[in-house]
Amino acid sequence: TQTYITNVNSEAGSFTVVVDQAPQGRQIQKIRVAVWSESNQGNLSWYDATPTGTHTEVNVSTVNHKNLAGNYTTHVYVDYTDNTVEGFNLGQTTLSPRNRRVEPQTTYYSQRDPRWASKWYGVSNMDQSGCVPTSLAMTFTDILGTTVAPTTVADYLYYNTNSFNKTSVAGTDAEGIVSASKNWGLKSNMLSSISSIASALLSGQHVLAAVGASQFINYPYTHEIVLHGYDNGKTYVRDPFNAANNGWYSLDYIHGVKSTDPMDTKLGAPFFSIFA
Template sequence: SIKNVNSGAGTFTVTVDQAPQGRQIKNIRVAAWSKAHQENLYWYSATPTGMHTEITVSANNHGNEAGNYTTHVYVDYKDGGVEGFNLGQTALSPRNQKVNPQTTYYSQRDPRWAGKWYGVSNVDQSGCVPTSLAMTFTDILGRTILPTTVADYLYNNTDSFNKGEAGTDSDGIVAATRNWGLKSQLVNGAGGIAEALMAGKHVLAAVGNSQFTSDPYTHELVLHGYDNGRTYVRDPYNSGNNGWYSINYLHSIKSKDPMDNKLGAPFFSIFA
């Protein structure tokens, strides 16, 4: 079914439920478009999340076009079968919302803390998540929170940071956010990222091989602000990368590392 239609934001949610005694769902594919000849067709894909799965469709993935969006859902079953559903048309009239970014910036390579050692590594080499969280917390709370303050909390109170291997897993993002009295939410798809950013939320994004990092490493970025399908990126390792980027591009370079996807996706919105 379709729910949560937000015409102005250009989004709606497709829901798929697993029948308790039915064939087991392996994968869900959603095709949506608004142009007569499917010129802005975009495919969404998701693996089931328990008995109920939600997929956000966003006009941002379809050229930000206003119109009636046709939605087809294809369910791939574990027995090899496929079933299709036509959910009809949904009217969207997305407006170009502009949310100005906040620009608090910390570098994990700052000599004040770059060499500080936690477990198997130091802030310079593996402190991108604590540094990104410090930027985000400082923005939202309006008071200075340093990368070392976040790193101290993560290392001393969780098993998520530099324990066994360098870096911070998704559980650490959730735990630190809760410790500072804020909320975090897993974000799926480019449309979900855009929706969070249009709502003024910060998004922490773990990315893989790209201009931001090289295999086999991954890297955390802070996303905030929205302007016509783009968002402002703050890179804690290289300030030269700071600037406006396409949300679709950022989603396309998402990390596939298990640490970053421990909770289902490598993107988290953070908000008060």
């Protein structure tokens, strides 16, 4: 087996790892590529690939590594069908990606707006438990280019699903985010890592994030915020409860304060991208 790096584009922050299987060699079952640039492998990402014939290419991007400039170390692990594993150290590749800034949209709604703050749904009102429908309303208004009010989303969730204020615990579960997005003709995708959140934001998608104890909410409660825009590892936050919190925050911080509440992680992770 031969492995090497090609197609290095320093400014784009990308390169390709190639794995070639020898014609008479052991049959490759799986390829795993580990890449990092920070000390202690702080921005380590794994790229898994199934071989495509005798020549397999794995694309690496700094988007998956906090978009940092630096010397990227690459290790390749090849799993064979005979249950053996072979490792390769491809050394370091220097990347200096341009700072790709995505400007945020800033439509803002407050769940505490007197127009709807006191409106009651089941066990609570918009003021106290309307963060998800309000975050969704901001997102839908941005993407669709037409006004979608928080109460319009709340009405849909309360009267058409079992996700919003239907139990003794106030709030909206993760299924409500998926259901409402679909109802407005949009797609949603659960995100489980910082790199996947960064990728979604760099592509212009909105991300709904459920957070625990943090700048945005006090323990033991959780809260939903909207992420949109990207600039050098940071994203712009809109907080439906407190507009004073609106601004740029690092993805490391937001991911570090992610909610672990069962309602928010019902589908696996508390982050969802929403897009047309």
